[in-house]
Structure formats: structure tokens, C-alpha cells
Amino acid sequence: MKAISIWQPWASAIAVGTKHYETRSWEFPKSMEGEIIAIHASKRCQGEERELATELRFFGINIGFEPSTEKPPLGSIVAVGRLVECVYTEALYGDWFAPSYNMDNPREVEYLLGNFAPGRFAWKLEDVVRLAPIPCIGRQGFWNLEPEVIRAIREQAIIDTCPFSGRLCHPGCDRLMCGRASGS
Numbered sequence: 001m002k003a004i005s006i007w008q009p010w011a012s013a014i015a016v017g018t019k020h021y022e023t024r025s026w027e028f029p030k031s032m033e034g035e036i037i038a039i040h041a042s043k044r045c046q047g048e049e050r051e052l053a054t055e056l057r058f059f060g061i062n063i064g065f066e067p068s069t070e071k072p073p074l075g076s077i078v079a080v081g082r083l084v085e086c087v088y089t090e091a092l093y094g095d096w097f098a099p100s101y102n103m104d105n106p107r108e109v110e111y112l113l114g115n116f117a118p119g120r121f122a123w124k125l126e127d128v129v130r131l132a133p134i135p136c137i138g139r140q141g142f143w144n145l146e147p148e149v150i151r152a153i154r155e156q157a158i159i160d161t162c163p164f165s166g167r168l169c170h171p172g173c174d175r176l177m178c179g180r181a182s183g184s
Contacts, residue, residue: 001145001153003038003137008054008072011041012064012115015079015130021122023114027086028123028142038145038153039079039128040138045072055114059103064130076133077149080157081125089116129157 005012006022013019046055053067065072093116102108114122134152136145145153 073133081128
């Protein structure tokens with residue numbers, strides 16, 4: 001299983017379902033489309049990132065932790081999710097987008113949680129499952145997880161498609177218990 005390291009508070013924002021696109025200057029390989037990846041919270045959460053986390057929480061945006069009283073998970077896998085597409089940022093927000101800072105609008109929140117400048121790429125993540133932090137050392141770009149980390153992930157999440165919901169979910173789910181089941 002591949003992983004990608006992301007700074008905080010963005011990694012936790014993905015884990016809790018607030019952030020749906022990871023923006024980068026490069027496309028992910030087409031061969032990875034549809035693959036399940038692990039979201040690794042890097043060890044970086046310094047002044048600028050902590051200030052952003054505080055501002056986001058001030059506006060009521062869920063980032064998975066309270067920056068004034070909690071340390072974010074660092075150096076840990078915090079979620080798994082499926083990479084579903086890679087698009088130019090212009091396809092989502094045009095060449096120029098002027099946010100109104102309406103924090104009740106998910107499109108505006110998403111914009112604030114990424115770098116949607118022209119010429120960049122937005123990687124759409126779906127079926128994200130938040131995990132209790134699993135410590136491991138991150139790397140740049142996509143990297144392979146150690147077998148013991150994959151085992152720890154499997155204890156918390158089904159990393160194959162759930163037969164009931166058709167998505168990723170938690171071990172032991174059933175049609176009645178799976179909160180993601182559609183049409184039940």
C-alpha cells in the first residue's frame with residue numbers, strides 16, 4: 001500500500017472529511033487512479049500551520065483537533081482513502097476565484113484548504129476512513145508502507161471494498177451497522 005505525507009492541519013482535515021482534494025504541483029500516476037492510499041501526517045506543524053489551524057477552528061471548520069488545547073497527530077498514518085481522479089485546479093475553480101469566506105459553503109472551505117493556483121493539480125479523495133494515529137516515518141512523494149503498518153491499518157479499516165456499502169469502512173461492519181451503506 002502506498003502512502004503520501006501531508007502537513008498538519010491538512011492531513012487531519014482530510015481524515016475528518018473536511019478536505020476532499022489534495023493539491024500538488026504534479027499529477028499522480030494514472031496507474032494509481034482508484035487505488036487506496038494511506039494519509040500520513042508529517043512531523044511538521046509549526047507557527048504558520050498552527051496559526052492556520054487556529055483560524056480554521058475559529059471559523060468553526062472541523063480539522064480533527066482543537067489547536068488551542070491539543071497537539072495534532074504527527075508522524076502518523078491518520079486515514080486511508082481512495083484516489084479517484086486528478087484534475088487541473090482550473091477545472092474546479094477557474095483561472096481566478098475570489099472566495100467570499102462563507103464558511104458554510106463547502107466549496108469555499110475546500111478552496112481555503114488547498115493551493116488552487118492555475119497550473120496545479122487537485123487529487124480527489126473519496127471513501128476516506130479516519131484512523132487512530134499509527135506512528136511511522138514519512139517520506140516525500142508516494143512511498144510504500146511497511147507490512148506492520150499495513151497490519152495496524154487493517155485492524156482499524158477494511159482496505160478493500162466493503163460488500164455492503166461498496167466503500168471503505170471499518171472491520172466488523174454489517175448492512176445495518178455500516179453508516180456508509182447506501183439504500184439500506
